[in-house]
Amino acid sequence: MMLRRLLLLCALLAAIPLAWAQAEKAPNGVFLIAKPALVDPNFRRAVVLVTQAPNGTTVGFIINRPGRRSLAQILPDNEMFKRFTEPLYLGGPVDAAGLFAVFRAKEKPEGALSVLDGVSFALDPAVVEAVMHAPPAQVRFFNGYAGWAPGQLAAELARGGWYVLNADADTVFRKDMDTLWEELIRRVRAVTAMLR
16 A cells, blocks of 8 residues: 555656646645765755645755754744744755744644645745744744755656655654654665565
8 A cells, every 4th residue: 555655656746747736725745855876965865845836846845954053042032932942944955044834733824835634834924924923733943945846856756866755744743853864765665675
């Protein structure tokens, strides 16, 4: 069953972008796991939660790169930020100075992008602000994001730069990210061994 889902996800990612863009609200997130041979320093040993946006672009966040400081530490005099003590994550090379969020909530603010059931991206500053004012139980903030133009990620997949795995919310919000890339590489290799 898992093998069939993995093959389906690979086929979907390689297909024409409109395949995922047809339903704006349908969650369609997967993990991209950088292959060991991927030399791009922006994505070396990265685990990226990605989804296809309604316009056909692919957006995501590197979930296994926590920074050294939290929003509370960066802006200690700001009352709103005092509650955000988790590290600020390095989400990707696009708009690296921008602030974005990945959050888990039953209800999402208007303008948030659904990724998985109950998990959404806040890419628009107004949505990020709404999440800050009424934070859900699970939220992570990111500097920067990862983005691909229509067809660009499909080309990278065809060149063999990434593995694709089913995404799940528990992995997105787990505390220890130090070993996540290695664990997912082992999982992919186990699935690949089953294929042989």
